[in-house]
Amino acid sequence: MFDFDMLLMVGLKFLFALLMIGAVMTMAGYSVLAERKVSAWMQGRVGPNRTVLPMIGHIPFVGKFLQGLGMFQPLADGLKFLFKEEMIPGHVNKFYYNLAPIVALVPALTTMTVLPFGEFFAEDGRTIPLMLANLEVGILFVLAVSSLGVYGIVLAGWSSNSKYPFLGGIRSSAQMISYELAMGLSLLPIFLWVSEPGTGALGLSLVDIVNSQNDRAWLLLVQPLSALIFLIALFAETNRLPFDMPESETDLVGGFHTEYGGFKFGIFFVAEYAHIVVGSAIFTIIFLGGWHFLPWIADPWPATWVGTLLGIGWFLAKTIFLIFFFIWVRWTIPRFRYDQVMNLGWTKLLPLALINLIFYVLLVTWLDQPTT
Amino acid sequence: MAKTVVLQRKPLSLSERTYLPQIVTGLKTTFSNMFKEKVTLQYPEEKPIIPKNYRGVPTLVKDPNGREKCVSCQLCEFVCPPKAIRITPGSVPEGDEEREHVEKAPQEFEINMLRCIYCGYCQEVCPEEAIYLQDEYSSSGYTREEMINNKEKLYELGGTLPDSHYKWDQKKTAEDQGNGH
Numbered sequence: 001m002f003d004f005d006m007l008l009m010v011g012l013k014f015l016f017a018l019l020m021i022g023a024v025m026t027m028a029g030y031s032v033l034a035e036r037k038v039s040a041w042m043q044g045r046v047g048p049n050r051t052v053l054p055m056i057g058h059i060p061f062v063g064k065f066l067q068g069l070g071m072f073q074p075l076a077d078g079l080k081f082l083f084k085e086e087m088i089p090g091h092v093n094k095f096y097y098n099l100a101p102i103v104a105l106v107p108a109l110t111t112m113t114v115l116p117f118g119e120f121f122a123e124d125g126r127t128i129p130l131m132l133a134n135l136e137v138g139i140l141f142v143l144a145v146s147s148l149g150v151y152g153i154v155l156a157g158w159s160s161n162s163k164y165p166f167l168g169g170i171r172s173s174a175q176m177i178s179y180e181l182a183m184g185l186s187l188l189p190i191f192l193w194v195s196e197p198g199t200g201a202l203g204l205s206l207v208d209i210v211n212s213q214n215d216r217a218w219l220l221l222v223q224p225l226s227a228l229i230f231l232i233a234l235f236a237e238t239n240r241l242p243f244d245m246p247e248s249e250t251d252l253v254g255g256f257h258t259e260y261g262g263f264k265f266g267i268f269f270v271a272e273y274a275h276i277v278v279g280s281a282i283f284t285i286i287f288l289g290g291w292h293f294l295p296w297i298a299d300p301w302p303a304t305w306v307g308t309l310l311g312i313g314w315f316l317a318k319t320i321f322l323i324f325f326f327i328w329v330r331w332t333i334p335r336f337r338y339d340q341v342m343n344l345g346w347t348k349l350l351p352l353a354l355i356n357l358i359f360y361v362l363l364v365t366w367l368d369q370p371t372t
Numbered sequence: 373m374a375k376t377v378v379l380q381r382k383p384l385s386l387s388e389r390t391y392l393p394q395i396v397t398g399l400k401t402t403f404s405n406m407f408k409e410k411v412t413l414q415y416p417e418e419k420p421i422i423p424k425n426y427r428g429v430p431t432l433v434k435d436p437n438g439r440e441k442c443v444s445c446q447l448c449e450f451v452c453p454p455k456a457i458r459i460t461p462g463s464v465p466e467g468d469e470e471r472e473h474v475e476k477a478p479q480e481f482e483i484n485m486l487r488c489i490y491c492g493y494c495q496e497v498c499p500e501e502a503i504y505l506q507d508e509y510s511s512s513g514y515t516r517e518e519m520i521n522n523k524e525k526l527y528e529l530g531g532t533l534p535d536s537h538y539k540w541d542q543k544k545t546a547e548d549q550g551n552g553h
Contacts, residue, residue: 041410042402042405042406043405044412045411046410046412328403331402
């Protein structure tokens with residue numbers, strides 16, 4: 001017998017996956033635009049405001065407004081990358097050279113499968129989190145997969161067979177390894193705090209973390225030091241300034257993607273911004289209460305589909321603010337020297353994260369001791 | 373002799389050593405910059421204000437009575453460092469009532485804008501104040517021939533300028549009123 005329900009479920013999952021990819025890729029494309037616009041505004045410039053689609057540009061007020069915001073620029077940029085000639089330099093290792101952009105993009109897109117971005121209120125009173133795959137070990141999955149992205153950069157650096165990309169790749173791997181530790185350690189106290197006995201929260205699920213912040217303090221307020229360490233490590237993991245060692249254009253020409261051009265370069269570019277989008281979403285989920293309203297205030301929206309949409313909107317607003325924060329920091333702080341990055345990672349952040357962990361272990365133990 | 377004073381730096385406090393307050397200050401600065409007035413000029417729609425004495429494209433000008441000023445003395449051709457100017461001299465026909473004060477006029481006057489370096493020597497050397505570098509700064513064309521400005525084009529670009537020196541009409545009126553040199 002043909003299992004129709006099964007087919008429907010697979011089809012729906014497939015559709016949702018496509019929607020999710022579309023959403024994240026669009027956000028990545030538009031964060032490139034945001035980067036250009038925000039950097040322009042911060043430097044007293046206007047930024048891209050010429051690109052326009054023939055039809056929409058003629059709509060009286062809206063068209064001009066959208067053109068001024070450069071809303072059609074990502075489209076033009078994408079098409080440009082798509083139609084450029086694919087150059088493969090003669091001195092590269094062709095197989096790995098072609099593989100590297102894919103290896104860089106896939107982890108960035110894979111992590112989003114476990115990101116919860118809202119909740120759906122079913123008719124029978126249950127609330128179903130909106131996400132592609134509700135893993136019990138969500139955060140482990142995110143940490144594991146997102147750090148795979150470094151392989152793309154290392155492969156690109158190595159297969160380019162040229163000294164600057166090579167240096168970029170080496171730096172990147174060293175930096176990733178250094179900050180991965182601090183990042184993981186900064187998250188442990190969070191899970192200790194959330195999964196206290198009796199709450200029924202399952203240790204590593206992202207949904208439980210979000211729900212633990214409903215009408216209670218955000219974890220940013222409970223554990224500011226963990227949030228700070230996680231944020232700094234996030235900047236390092238996404239290769240953003242002030243930690244953009246792999247592509248520090250002033251000392252490494254273009255860094256790991258020096259030898260890349262056309263669509264392959266575009267994929268690296270999109271992967272970088274997809275990392276930022278996903279990283280911002282994870283920070284929102286863990287520290288900023290996800291789709292829940294403000295700390296100590298219960299969600300003001302009703303438990304219907306309106307509430308679902310408002311919750312998703314609120315989650316997106318927080319994520320977009322964090323993306324803006326990433327851009328804002330980039331155009332404020334100069335780049336670290338490479339040894340300073342290593343120094344900060346190993347001698348400052350790692351001990352700090354350890355002290356933070358020990359402090360919260362003791363605190364949680366003291367709070368949880370049975371009252372007799 | 374000035375005495376060198378070595379300033380002792382105060383040791384950084386704990387909050388200063390984390391650099392976080394400084395980063396926050398920097399973030400405030402960049403954020404406030406976002407709302408300041410932009411310096412960008414939307415070029416083809418908005419043109420910059422050209423200051424006086426700007427050295428733009430060299431042009432030929434007519435005097436306030438609409439007469440050709442150039443007498444094709446060829447001083448500019450001679451002084452032009454990149455040899456961008458070429459003049460074919462011609463004479464003013466006898467019996468031209470308006471222009472009986474001059475004997476010669478250029479038959480053809482060409483300035484090659486691919487050679488011109490906008491030095492302004494031609495304007496400086498011209499005894500008749502006939503060649504001026506004015507506020508036109510953007511010249512482009514599809515061929516090399518198009519970039520050679522002929523006499524017609526030069527007069528079209530130049531137009532008529534008032535005499536800025538104590539010469540000709542100015543001097544004549546002053547003399548008529550009895551206060552010439």
